[in-house]
Amino acid sequence: MKKYIFSWALLLIVHVATSQNNDRYMGAMGASLQQFATAKSQTEMNELAARFQRIGEAEKTQWLPYYYAAMIKAQMAMGNAKQADALAAEADALIAKAAAIEDNAELDCVRNMATTARMLVDPMNRWQQYGPIAAGFLQDAMKKDPTNPRPYMLQAASLINTPEQFGGGCKTAKPLAEKAIQLYESFKSPSSLHPNWGKETVIGIVQQCK
Amino acid sequence: MRVLILLIFVVLLKSTSAQTVIRGEVKDQKGRILAGASISIKNSYDGTVSDSTGRFKFTSFEKGSQLLVVSFIGSKSQEIQIDLKGEEIEQVVVLKEEISELKAVVITAGSFEANDKKRGTVLRSLDIATTAGANADISATIQTLPGAQKVGEQEGLFVRGGSAEEARIFIDGSSVNNFFFSSVPGIAQRGRFSPFLFSGTVFSSGGYSALYGQALSSVLALESIDLPEQSEAQAGISPIFLSGGFQQLGKGKKSSYGMSYSFTHLALYQKLVPQAPDFFKAPQFHNIDANFRIKTKRGGMIKAYAYFNAGELALRRPSLDSIGLKNAFSLTNYNVFGNISYRQPLGRGWKLQATGGISYNLDQIGNEVQNQQNQKVPNTGIPAIDFAQFNINQTQRMWQIRSVLEKKLSGINAIRFGGEVWRNTDTVITKFETGKFENKWVDVYTAFFAESDIFLSNEWALRPGLRVERSSILAKTNVAPRVSLSYKVAAQSQMSIDYGIFYQTPERRFIANPNDLGFLRADHYILTYQHLSRDYTFRTQLYYKDYKNLLQTDAAIRQGVSIDGSGYAKGLELFWRDRKTLPGLDYWISYTYLDTKREFQNYPFAVQPPFAATHSGSFVFKKFWVKKMFGVNWSWNWSTGRPYFDPNRPQSEFMRDRTIPFHSHNFSLNWLPKIGKANSVVVVGINNVFNQNQIFSYNFSSRVRGNDGRLISEAVIPPAPRSFFIGLFLSWGVDRTQENINNNL
Numbered sequence: 001m002k003k004y005i006f007s008w009a010l011l012l013i014v015h016v017a018t019s020q021n022n023d024r025y026m027g028a029m030g031a032s033l034q035q036f037a038t039a040k041s042q043t044e045m046n047e048l049a050a051r052f053q054r055i056g057e058a059e060k061t062q063w064l065p066y067y068y069a070a071m072i073k074a075q076m077a078m079g080n081a082k083q084a085d086a087l088a089a090e091a092d093a094l095i096a097k098a099a100a101i102e103d104n105a106e107l108d109c110v111r112n113m114a115t116t117a118r119m120l121v122d123p124m125n126r127w128q129q130y131g132p133i134a135a136g137f138l139q140d141a142m143k144k145d146p147t148n149p150r151p152y153m154l155q156a157a158s159l160i161n162t163p164e165q166f167g168g169g170c171k172t173a174k175p176l177a178e179k180a181i182q183l184y185e186s187f188k189s190p191s192s193l194h195p196n197w198g199k200e201t202v203i204g205i206v207q208q209c210k
Numbered sequence: 211m212r213v214l215i216l217l218i219f220v221v222l223l224k225s226t227s228a229q230t231v232i233r234g235e236v237k238d239q240k241g242r243i244l245a246g247a248s249i250s251i252k253n254s255y256d257g258t259v260s261d262s263t264g265r266f267k268f269t270s271f272e273k274g275s276q277l278l279v280v281s282f283i284g285s286k287s288q289e290i291q292i293d294l295k296g297e298e299i300e301q302v303v304v305l306k307e308e309i310s311e312l313k314a315v316v317i318t319a320g321s322f323e324a325n326d327k328k329r330g331t332v333l334r335s336l337d338i339a340t341t342a343g344a345n346a347d348i349s350a351t352i353q354t355l356p357g358a359q360k361v362g363e364q365e366g367l368f369v370r371g372g373s374a375e376e377a378r379i380f381i382d383g384s385s386v387n388n389f390f391f392s393s394v395p396g397i398a399q400r401g402r403f404s405p406f407l408f409s410g411t412v413f414s415s416g417g418y419s420a421l422y423g424q425a426l427s428s429v430l431a432l433e434s435i436d437l438p439e440q441s442e443a444q445a446g447i448s449p450i451f452l453s454g455g456f457q458q459l460g461k462g463k464k465s466s467y468g469m470s471y472s473f474t475h476l477a478l479y480q481k482l483v484p485q486a487p488d489f490f491k492a493p494q495f496h497n498i499d500a501n502f503r504i505k506t507k508r509g510g511m512i513k514a515y516a517y518f519n520a521g522e523l524a525l526r527r528p529s530l531d532s533i534g535l536k537n538a539f540s541l542t543n544y545n546v547f548g549n550i551s552y553r554q555p556l557g558r559g560w561k562l563q564a565t566g567g568i569s570y571n572l573d574q575i576g577n578e579v580q581n582q583q584n585q586k587v588p589n590t591g592i593p594a595i596d597f598a599q600f601n602i603n604q605t606q607r608m609w610q611i612r613s614v615l616e617k618k619l620s621g622i623n624a625i626r627f628g629g630e631v632w633r634n635t636d637t638v639i640t641k642f643e644t645g646k647f648e649n650k651w652v653d654v655y656t657a658f659f660a661e662s663d664i665f666l667s668n669e670w671a672l673r674p675g676l677r678v679e680r681s682s683i684l685a686k687t688n689v690a691p692r693v694s695l696s697y698k699v700a701a702q703s704q705m706s707i708d709y710g711i712f713y714q715t716p717e718r719r720f721i722a723n724p725n726d727l728g729f730l731r732a733d734h735y736i737l738t739y740q741h742l743s744r745d746y747t748f749r750t751q752l753y754y755k756d757y758k759n760l761l762q763t764d765a766a767i768r769q770g771v772s773i774d775g776s777g778y779a780k781g782l783e784l785f786w787r788d789r790k791t792l793p794g795l796d797y798w799i800s801y802t803y804l805d806t807k808r809e810f811q812n813y814p815f816a817v818q819p820p821f822a823a824t825h826s827g828s829f830v831f832k833k834f835w836v837k838k839m840f841g842v843n844w845s846w847n848w849s850t851g852r853p854y855f856d857p858n859r860p861q862s863e864f865m866r867d868r869t870i871p872f873h874s875h876n877f878s879l880n881w882l883p884k885i886g887k888a889n890s891v892v893v894v895g896i897n898n899v900f901n902q903n904q905i906f907s908y909n910f911s912s913r914v915r916g917n918d919g920r921l922i923s924e925a926v927i928p929p930a931p932r933s934f935f936i937g938l939f940l941s942w943g944v945d946r947t948q949e950n951i952n953n954n955l
Binding site: 024028043046047050051053054055057058081086090121122128131132163 | 246248250252253254255256257258259261262279283284439463744836837
């Protein structure tokens with residue numbers, strides 16, 4: 001009997017501990033994601049990325065913290081040509097950590113963003129090298145998860161910023177944006193912590209191309 | 211059980227109650243603050259980021275012995291044992307810098323690197339195509355860089371007082387024997403290869419890596435592109451040539467193959483633009499090339515390239531050696547070049563680079579003296595005239611293999627070593643009226659080399675190298691050490707000192723006699739400062755080149771060939787390129803000061819050679835309007851007069867004279883309209899816009915004297931004062947990405 005009580009207790013401890021851990025995870029992620037929505041300054045973004053990374057290091061089995069940390073670094077890289085190469089390298093390192101846990105279409109999207117940021121440092125000269133790599137990541141994402149709207153969103157966003165002479169502009173961007181909107185409507189996030197962003201961008205593109 | 215549960219809650223409550231404040235500072239080894247460093251307690255969420263003063267502060271609910279993890283990009287992260295028990299902890303953290311490719315000094319070894327993948331790109335294929343005056347010729351664009359002389363009457367790279375033979379060109383590691391179209395007296399020939407075959411060019415004006423050899427002055431290493439971005443068909447139309455070709459990219463973008471053909475005929479152009487020489491056969495060429503490229507597993511690559519060219523031309527000029535007679539020169543050329551390269555990461559930091567190449571070149575040269583009716587004159591008994599009647603058939607055959615192994619050591623340190631074998635067979639058959647001379651040379655050149663990149667810190671890097679070479683025809687072996695020390699002065703600025711010994715076999719035609727010839731030798735000492743950023747490039751070099759052995763031919767003594775010639779070159783070079791200050795305008799300025807003298811060939815004593823100008827420079831401007839897809843390019847190349855020998859002077863005044871300064875202003879425009887489904891490029895170019903008088907040198911008669919009693923002369927000038935180009939290039943791209951998008955919709 002004592003043995004039973006002991007094992008029950010053990011189970012309970014484990015349960016309490018994990019649910020507490022899980023609550024702690026959900027809580028920390030939720031709070032950080034809220035902050036992510038409003039974070040603007042480089043310092044804030046940097047701190048937030050560091051926090052996501054800390055959560056990732058502590059959890060070890062969750063890919064989402066690394067994913068968000070990488071996405072923040074990729075976003076920072078896009079807006080900061082001077083440090084883009086270094087920031088994109090940080091993003092890649094974080095993506096690699098996330099991919100070791102689970103590799104999926106969302107990570108390909110961040111890979112695309114980091115590569116695009118590198119290209120944007122010097123588009124005239126880097127396009128040849130990074131353009132095909134960035135496009136390749138989106139192809140991979142579309143293959144891994146055909147229901148995910150984000151690769152289409154990113155492709156539309158990239159095309160709308162490409163001159164028409166190089167195959168960009170509304171003509172090619174709009175159908176992709178419309179396809180993305182369709183997918184956004186049917187796309188269900190597995191949890192409130194999972195990525196669920198980008199719809200406004202494609203709506204914007206469709207409106208711009210009316 | 212209740213007790214247990216209670217206990218658990220007590221434990222949980224207790225754990226949330228005790229908290230510890232951890233504060234401190236993050237610095238690097240030099241005591242500089244590190245802002246934005248990440249600080250955390252291992253396996254917990256607790257942590258923060260250091261602020262702009264390098265300080266940090268956070269609260270942790272963890273307790274007991276924990277690891278404080280501090281990391282910062284570019285530094286080695288550090289774990290510090292701390293004891294959390296509610297008392298505030300103050301911790302100063304010093305992070306060691308990590309040597310990384312992004313931050314470390316770049317080992318340049320005296321070269322201008324123009325690799326699309328690396329930082330500090332200087333010249334790309336597009337730059338070559340849009341440099342006014344260069345007409346998409348690689349070597350003509352190289353001439354706008356400091357160190358290379360603007361020699362208009364002969365093809366080749368004349369670098370830092372060196373002759374054209376002292377520069378060697380490599381494609382994917384294979385030495386290219388006949389990079390330029392075969393020589394025509396007095397007219398510089400173009401390079402054979404299109405700049406668009408290459409993704410990277412490394413131009414070294416001295417002090418180059420131990421991986422290369424057989425060049426006293428300079429190495430130009432070209433790296434071909436891996437895979438084209440997309441399948442496409444191309445066509446080119448111009449009054450000078452017609453071309454067509456395709457590139458097919460395999461499924462999955464793992465392989466590609468392509469072919470192209472072009473036919474060049476200058477008859478129409480020479481009618482429109484009168485030429486000084488009488489081209490009785492206008493230059494005409496057939497050109498075919500083919501390539502095959504395949505990606506192997508683990509990021510390897512196999513590339514094969516084959517080139518074939520057949521061309522002919524003939525021209526006549528008034529003979530200087532007899533009034534009323536003409537000198538007629540004709541040339542038929544066949545050229546084959548083939549190259550296979552294999553690049554493969556082997557795992558555990560090892561990488562293999564293997565190359566095999568073959569080349570074949572046949573020049574059939576005819577020279578005869580003709581009368582006013584353009585008929586060959588019979589034997590005159592006058593040597594100067596009779597010796598101008600000859601036929602030469604010269605063949606150059608070569609095969610070569612080379613392999614280089616690279617091993618990445620700790621950090622970004624690396625070691626490279628390997629070897630190469632070249633086998634050259636030259637045959638020259640010369641026919642005069644009086645007889646036939648046949649000569650054949652076979653030389654097997656073998657080399658082993660090793661070099662290492664040693665990064666002492668992000669600031670200091672050392673590259674020692676060693677090359678051992680053997681030539682079978684000389685039956686001699688040499689040892690050539692090279693070393694390069696680089697120091698990073700600031701974020702984008704660095705300095706380097708390069709030293710090396712460079713050997714080369716004498717031109718084979720002089721090795722005919724089994725004299726005790728050896729390798730020619732030059733020692734280089736180079737000091738470089740450069741600032742490289744995304745938009746600006748500044749480079750200055752100060753160098754001294756000591757020619758220890760040069761080929762000397764004594765006209766007085768037959769077979770008097772030795773390597774006792776010597777000389778020096780020293781100078782200062784400046785290069786500035788700015789892509790930013792004015793929107794859409796890209797320009798570069800280069801300046802070369804050269805002080806050189808040499809005693810070689812049949813020179814009676816050391817003099818400044820005819821291929822060296824004391825001052826020279828270039829201004830290259832390019833402006834492109836992205837919205838209109840239209841660009842204009844301007845270049846101005848200049849140099850002070852070059853030496854020439856006037857045989858009317860005594861021998862003691864050898865090479866005393868100088869030509870007039872050289873100036874060439876060149877203009878080109880390129881327009882990229884969409885014609886139907888084709889992406890097209892229209893190119894229009896004019897060289898020597900202002901019709902400035904260009905004199906490269908003077909030829910003197912060996913016997914005919916003018917009224918003043920002096921030997922008559924003729925200026926060596928371009929075939930036409932101005933040259934023009936107009937062309938339309940079309941490409942129909944089958945864009946696979948677009949196809950994929952449509953498939954997915």
